[in-house]
Amino acid sequence: MSLDPIFISGTIAAAALIGVGITHALDNSSLELSQLTAVSELVLVGPGSFDHPKAGEFLKENHPVAAPIVQETIHAPLEIMKYQVSVSEYGRCVADGACKPIDARKSGNVPVTGVSHMDAEAYATWLSSRTGEAWRLPTDVEWAYAAGERFRGDMESGESDPNNPARRWLARYRTETALGRKPDPEPRLQGAFGINSKGLADVAGNIWEWTSTCYIHATMASDGLGIASSIDNCGVHAVEGFHRTYMSNFIRDGKSGGCAVGTPPDNLGFRLVRDQPSLARTLLRRLGLA
Amino acid sequence: MLTRREALLGTVLTAAAVATVGAMPAVASTKDVAGLPREKVTLVPPPFVHAHDQVAKGGPKVVEFTMTIEEKPMVIDADGTQINAMTYNGSVPGPLMVVHEGDYVELTLINPETNTLAHNIDFHAATGALGGGELTLVNPGEQVTLRFKATRSGTFVYHCAPGGAMIPWHVVSGMSGAIMVLPRDGLKDDTGKPVRYDHIYYVGENDFYIPRDEQGQFKKYETAGDNYDDTLKVMRGLIPTHVVFNGKAGSLTGDNAMKAKVGETILIVHSQANRDTRPHLIGGHGDFVWEQGKFANPPAKDLETWFIRGGSAGAALYTFLQPGIYAYVNHNLIEAVELGATAHFTVEGSWDDDLMMQVEAPKAIAS
Numbered sequence: 001m002s003l004d005p006i007f008i009s010g011t012i013a014a015a016a017l018i019g020v021g022i023t024h025a026l027d028n029s030s031l032e033l034s035q036l037t038a039v040s041e042l043v044l045v046g047p048g049s050f051d052h053p054k055a056g057e058f059l060k061e062n063h064p065v066a067a068p069i070v071q072e073t074i075h076a077p078l079e080i081m082k083y084q085v086s087v088s089e090y091g092r093c094v095a096d097g098a099c100k101p102i103d104a105r106k107s108g109n110v111p112v113t114g115v116s117h118m119d120a121e122a123y124a125t126w127l128s129s130r131t132g133e134a135w136r137l138p139t140d141v142e143w144a145y146a147a148g149e150r151f152r153g154d155m156e157s158g159e160s161d162p163n164n165p166a167r168r169w170l171a172r173y174r175t176e177t178a179l180g181r182k183p184d185p186e187p188r189l190q191g192a193f194g195i196n197s198k199g200l201a202d203v204a205g206n207i208w209e210w211t212s213t214c215y216i217h218a219t220m221a222s223d224g225l226g227i228a229s230s231i232d233n234c235g236v237h238a239v240e241g242f243h244r245t246y247m248s249n250f251i252r253d254g255k256s257g258g259c260a261v262g263t264p265p266d267n268l269g270f271r272l273v274r275d276q277p278s279l280a281r282t283l284l285r286r287l288g289l290a
Numbered sequence: 291m292l293t294r295r296e297a298l299l300g301t302v303l304t305a306a307a308v309a310t311v312g313a314m315p316a317v318a319s320t321k322d323v324a325g326l327p328r329e330k331v332t333l334v335p336p337p338f339v340h341a342h343d344q345v346a347k348g349g350p351k352v353v354e355f356t357m358t359i360e361e362k363p364m365v366i367d368a369d370g371t372q373i374n375a376m377t378y379n380g381s382v383p384g385p386l387m388v389v390h391e392g393d394y395v396e397l398t399l400i401n402p403e404t405n406t407l408a409h410n411i412d413f414h415a416a417t418g419a420l421g422g423g424e425l426t427l428v429n430p431g432e433q434v435t436l437r438f439k440a441t442r443s444g445t446f447v448y449h450c451a452p453g454g455a456m457i458p459w460h461v462v463s464g465m466s467g468a469i470m471v472l473p474r475d476g477l478k479d480d481t482g483k484p485v486r487y488d489h490i491y492y493v494g495e496n497d498f499y500i501p502r503d504e505q506g507q508f509k510k511y512e513t514a515g516d517n518y519d520d521t522l523k524v525m526r527g528l529i530p531t532h533v534v535f536n537g538k539a540g541s542l543t544g545d546n547a548m549k550a551k552v553g554e555t556i557l558i559v560h561s562q563a564n565r566d567t568r569p570h571l572i573g574g575h576g577d578f579v580w581e582q583g584k585f586a587n588p589p590a591k592d593l594e595t596w597f598i599r600g601g602s603a604g605a606a607l608y609t610f611l612q613p614g615i616y617a618y619v620n621h622n623l624i625e626a627v628e629l630g631a632t633a634h635f636t637v638e639g640s641w642d643d644d645l646m647m648q649v650e651a652p653k654a655i656a657s
């Protein structure tokens with residue numbers, strides 16, 4: 001579980017730290033742009049350190065083990081969307097021809113669902129170019145930090161018997177079953193799942209969120225701490241929500257079946273973080289030099 | 291878009307898939323296996339089958355196979371319709387592996403870095419770990435070695451099963467094949483008398499679901515990932531656009547027709563990893579047919595058509611009695627003729643008038 005010794009609760013940017021900074025107010029941004037950004041309410045989560053299980057799958061002496069827990073640090077305040085990107089926000093990207101249409105079941109201020117990692121990336125690219133800002137998916141670490149007490153991580157029983165791999169599978173299955181989470185596929189209005197301690201809405205509700213963290217397949221060093229070797233696979237990214245899972249970039253609907261036991265994400269969606277422009281760059285922009 | 295180094299896992303990487311990274315655990319019997327003789331087999335593309343003994347010589351051994359997974363576009367009909375195929379060892383279906391009951395199958399599965407997807411293998415002949423699927427998931431750039439004991443004789447399907455919606459998608463993209471586990475003392479008829487075959491052919495049947503564009507033309511996609519959404523929609527309709535043998539409509543006809551001579555006995559192993567089928571040899575029969583493919587059960591005799599359940603492989607033994615062209619079809623004739631499930635045998639030899647003759651050629655109806 002994550003610890004957040006420095007900032008217990010994130011500051012909610014007053015009246016929405018809207019997606020466009022002062023630089024753009026000076027840029028005569030279009031009406032469309034201000035409509036767009038008016039809903040991008042941001043939360044500012046202060047820096048801090050916390051313990052976090054690494055994303056990916058880990059082998060030790062040739063058998064699977066739980067992900068190693070490492071201390072992670074968020075150095076700069078993290079600006080992250082309070083809500084998941086909504087159907088209407090995403091719809092503007094579609095209207096601009098920069099995002100693939102979705103099979104929307106609902107409209108308005110409902111989180112967009114049925115979006116792949118590629119769709120989320122396309123949206124971030126579009127939003128960045130529309131606003132002149134640096135929007136991107138959060139890393140797995142950033143997401144977990146902002147999720148605070150709602151971060152769960154991988155479905156993990158902790159069981160690992162090198163002589164009997166089935167013990168791990170069974171324990172994991174029991175762990176998931178014991179959680180008793182029922183499928184909940186119907187997206188709700190933004191905010192329906194409440195606000196967490198950092199001020200983010202709908203964390204770990206029924207939308208799982210794409211992150212920018214690639215799946216890794218790693219072998220632990222003999223000391224059990226370091227990683228001896230790992231294969232990164234950026235065709236698959238960590239997806240965060242009620243639990244952490246890993247999905248191929250083109251998947252829009254994470255429902256499982258067949259022998260894939262376990263909790264499938266009810267829905268796939270996303271929220272973005274905004275990288276703060278450097279002070280120098282901001283100044284240059286203001287002076288019209290960049 | 292997806293780049294070379296990107297690989298795609300199952301939709302839901304949960305218990306099944308997460309456990310895949312483990313190698314086979316060391317167990318008590320490892321020592322016993324270590325003492326067994328080993329044999330390396332080089333697989334050959336279907337419909338042919340690697341050389342093998344019909345009756346085992348000596349005791350159990352470890353039979354080593356290597357399969358390299360290849361993702362590549364393949365043409366599946368005469369019109370040039372293309373599928374982003376996922377293949378075991380470059381062929382659709384994957385090669386037929388042959389061992390004897392009590393042997394150990396040791397497969398090294400290689401997923402080259404040039405691929406984009408994660409794959410594994412689920413052997414219906416194997417026991418535990420979802421048929422080995424849990425222990426064999428490999429990303430591009432990885433390889434894995436699985437060993438399982440062939441404890442039951444028969445013909446069995448193997449297929450890719452990398453989790454969730456990936457499973458049917460990989461299977462209908464071509465990722466299936468079969469293994470034949472022969473009884474140590476060979477095949478026997480319904481009375482227990484040994485039977486032998488002169489030729490063996492492996493016919494793998496595949497159902498494909500190719501999306502169409504607004505004009506009704508089959509669409510082409512640059513990569514497998516690009517076709518996923520569209521293909522899934524066609525798959526959910528459950529009506530294949532193609533039902534073919536050996537990966538392509540017409541691939542076992544003409545120059546590539548299977549061959550035999552009058553008096554020769556053939557064994558046809560037929561697999562379908564996804565969908566029911568009903569093989570029929572037009573003009574011939576199944577002398578002895580293991581419909582379910584499991585040799586511990588006596589074969590059925592003199593069948594006209596046999597039923598292969600989706601997700602299984604069966605075997606039919608037949609001795610040709612007349613020369614000529616035989617069509618070997620899925621006897622849903624729409625699937626055979628319209629969708630592609632037709633193969634041919636060319637059989638040389640002399641004609642037997644006793645079995646059949648045209649007593650009188652067609653002529654005007656006698657008034």
Ligand SMILES: [Cu+2]
Pocket residue numbers: 376408409410450451452460465
């Ligand atoms: Cu596969």
